[in-house]
Amino acid sequence: MQTVFEKTPGLTDAVLHYCPGCTHGIIHRLVAEVYTELGVSDRTIGVAPVGCAVMAYDYFNCDVVQAAHGRAPAVATGIKRARPDTVVFTYQGDGDLAAIGTAETIHAAARGENITVIFVNNAIYGMTGGQMAPTTMPGQITQTSPYGRDPAVAGYPLRMCELLATVDGAAYLERVSADSVKNIRAAKQAIRRAFECQLAGRGFALVEVLSTCPTNWGLEPVKALDWLRENMIPYYPLGVYKDSARDGKEAAQ
Amino acid sequence: MSEKVLMKGNEAIAEAAIRAGCRHFFGYPITPQTEVAAYMARRMPKVDGLYLQAESEIAAINMVLGASAAGVRAMTSSSSPGIALKSEGLSYLAGCDLPALVVNVQRGGPGLGGIQPSQSDYFQATRGAGHGDFHLLVLAPNSIQEMVDLTYLAFELADRYRVTAMLLADGILGQMMEPVSLPDPAAADLPPKDWAVTGTGGKRLHNIVNSLYLKPEDLEATNLARYEKYAVIQRREARHEAFLLDDADIVVAAYGASARIAKNAILAARAEGIRAGLLRPVTLWPFPKAAFAQAAKTARAFVTVEMSMGQMIEDVELSVRCAKPVTLCSRVGGMVPAPEQILESIRQAAGGAK
Numbered sequence: 133m134q135t136v137f138e139k140t141p142g143l144t145d146a147v148l149h150y151c152p153g154c155t156h157g158i159i160h161r162l163v164a165e166v167y168t169e170l171g172v173s174d175r176t177i178g179v180a181p182v183g184c185a186v187m188a189y190d191y192f193n194c195d196v197v198q199a200a201h202g203r204a205p206a207v208a209t210g211i212k213r214a215r216p217d218t219v220v221f222t223y224q225g226d227g228d229l230a231a232i233g234t235a236e237t238i239h240a241a242a243r244g245e246n247i248t249v250i251f252v253n254n255a256i257y258g259m260t261g262g263q264m265a266p267t268t269m270p271g272q273i274t275q276t277s278p279y280g281r282d283p284a285v286a287g288y289p290l291r292m293c294e295l296l297a298t299v300d301g302a303a304y305l306e307r308v309s310a311d312s313v314k315n316i317r318a319a320k321q322a323i324r325r326a327f328e329c330q331l332a333g334r335g336f337a338l339v340e341v342l343s344t345c346p347t348n349w350g351l352e353p354v355k356a357l358d359w360l361r362e363n364m365i366p367y368y369p370l371g372v373y374k375d376s377a378r379d380g381k382e383a384a385q
Numbered sequence: 386m387s388e389k390v391l392m393k394g395n396e397a398i399a400e401a402a403i404r405a406g407c408r409h410f411f412g413y414p415i416t417p418q419t420e421v422a423a424y425m426a427r428r429m430p431k432v433d434g435l436y437l438q439a440e441s442e443i444a445a446i447n448m449v450l451g452a453s454a455a456g457v458r459a460m461t462s463s464s465s466p467g468i469a470l471k472s473e474g475l476s477y478l479a480g481c482d483l484p485a486l487v488v489n490v491q492r493g494g495p496g497l498g499g500i501q502p503s504q505s506d507y508f509q510a511t512r513g514a515g516h517g518d519f520h521l522l523v524l525a526p527n528s529i530q531e532m533v534d535l536t537y538l539a540f541e542l543a544d545r546y547r548v549t550a551m552l553l554a555d556g557i558l559g560q561m562m563e564p565v566s567l568p569d570p571a572a573a574d575l576p577p578k579d580w581a582v583t584g585t586g587g588k589r590l591h592n593i594v595n596s597l598y599l600k601p602e603d604l605e606a607t608n609l610a611r612y613e614k615y616a617v618i619q620r621r622e623a624r625h626e627a628f629l630l631d632d633a634d635i636v637v638a639a640y641g642a643s644a645r646i647a648k649n650a651i652l653a654a655r656a657e658g659i660r661a662g663l664l665r666p667v668t669l670w671p672f673p674k675a676a677f678a679q680a681a682k683t684a685r686a687f688v689t690v691e692m693s694m695g696q697m698i699e700d701v702e703l704s705v706r707c708a709k710p711v712t713l714c715s716r717v718g719g720m721v722p723a724p725e726q727i728l729e730s731i732r733q734a735a736g737g738a739k
């Protein structure tokens with residue numbers, strides 16, 4: 133009998149606690165597959181956020197530190213500087229990375245910190261029950277924007293890849309989406325390149341993964357994927373925002 | 386290097402930390418501790434170490450947490466307002482049972498306060514370092530030599546008990562110069578850091594450094610275990626200095642720079658025929674309760690001398706169980722108590738001005 137699909141040994145056997153249809157689980161698998169396939173799982177150290185992925189330490193089958201809300205890039209900095217031979221990644225939601233941890237994110241990038249950041253953008257605070265996030269769309273209804281996010285009061289969503297693209301220390305920035313088989317394949321490639329960026333010592337790499345929160349969006353899983361495609365992708369265009377390897381090559385031509 | 390060299394307090398801390406094997410320093414500038422950072426920035430690259438200037442005290446303490454979780458000796462230093470920002474990280478360090486050294490060269494507050502010396506962070510250090518039930522191990526040097534010795538001790542105890550240690554100094558000690566000797570710290574037999582995140586190396590299950598326990602039973606169990614450890618620390622590690630204490634009627638309680646000034650006042654009181662002595666806590670947590678309880682058996686009264694509105698006085702009162710009167714002699718806001726003021730407080734405690 134031929135095995136067509138196997139759970140990656142990069143994940144433990146623990147049962148994921150994510151809601152049905154939540155794309156966090158897929159993104160976990162992609163990250164774990166990548167460090168496993170690169171053959172570095174025995175020297176990989178993850179940093180878990182505060183957010184729905186807080187218990188990522190039970191799922192990633194590598195050493196993991198659980199960080200305070202938003203501080204994962206600072207914790208990752210400490211780990212990587214103490215053990216430069218390890219492969220260090222953070223896994224963070226949008227509230228974690230783009231609100232409370234904005235300073236830690238931008239300055240880790242500015243330092244060219246040689247770490248890989250997996251940024252799960254689901255346009256909402258999932259863990260606390262669906263409040264407005266820095267990435268919540270204009271007009272989007274959440275528990276704390278019950279009449280829809282009004283930019284006149286609540287301001288505008290942050291586009292982190294675009295923002296970080298202006299930072300010299302950022303080496304690799306790509307936005308992908310976990311909404312379809314094709315996009316999930318592309319997401320894995322992006323995550324792989326972000327880890328390879330670190331292995332090559334090129335500096336800060338971040339992959340933003342557009343993700344769903346069916347529970348707090350109040351949508352069934354399939355409808356949530358449609359909502360992501362229809363609302364998020366136009367506002368958060370997919371693509372590579374920076375690739376120092378590519379840009380460097382281009383410059384050399 | 387055990388011959389004496391003349392050093393500023395802040396620089397002595399930094400050099401001692403390097404000698405204690407610390408190669409990872411994360412900081413953010415603030416007066417009056419800046420010389421620690423400047424010294425580290427100068428020295429660390431020469432010893433294959435790291436000085437990293439963080440974007441904030443919040444980031445710095447979390448970098449310390451990461452480095453400590455990865456199993457190395459790591460530290461940060463700051464002054465009062467910056468320590469406030471480190472509260473979150475200090476609580477996480479405790480929740481993760483991680484060793485680290487945090488230096489607080491205190492200045493006056495609250496708010497932006499001033500940049501002159503103070504001891505008004507006693508509560509913050511010994512009771513309110515962050516949310517949740519936990520303690521820092523708090524060491525209070527009163528000379529430049531002790532800044533060196535206690536830095537060595539802080540790293541050793543932090544590693545031994547998996548706790549974060551705070552060196553609580555003040556602007557006077559930070560800026561003062563004295564001759565010190567910097568012998569290499571004695572080798573200590575410390576437990577292996579087999580809990581650290583180093584990469585599994587394919588040889589063990591994954592290590593997890595974490596402070597989240599969603600089941601109340603589990604979280605309670607971690608708190609109880611931590612407090613058992615604290616009980617051991619309280620039994621074994623409380624330290625104090627006694628000066629003319631044996632026959633003292635009036636016991637002056639003071640730590641850090643205040644204790645230095647108090648010594649002069651005590652000698653002056655003795656010259657007037659008042660039997661005064663000093664009980665100086667070297668560890669503020671654990672507080673040397675037993676020494677105070679012992680002194681309370683024979684002393685008539687206690688005077689605490691603090692550059693605060695009266696913070697350590699609570700621990701003195703608790704330790705003597707209010708069996709003897711305890712009065713406060715203080716200056717705040719960057720003002721320093723003069724020996725005459727302390728002498729007057731001693732006289733009053735002894736039964737009125739002479």
Ligand SMILES: Cc1ncc(C[n+]2csc(CCOP(=O)(O)OP(=O)(O)O)c2C)c(N)n1
Pocket residue numbers: 182183184185201224225226227228229252254256257258259260265
């Ligand atoms: C200092 C602090 N503030 C607030 C919280 C509460 N909190 C927990 S998770 C969270 C938001 C998480 O949202 P996000 O980062 O978008 O991740 P998601 O849950 O959507 O994956 C907040 C505000 C906290 N734990 N700590």
Ligand code: SF4
Pocket residue numbers: 149150151153154155156184254258259344345346347348
């Ligand atoms: S609350 Fe949202 S983000 Fe969190 S697990 Fe459920 S669906 Fe996923």
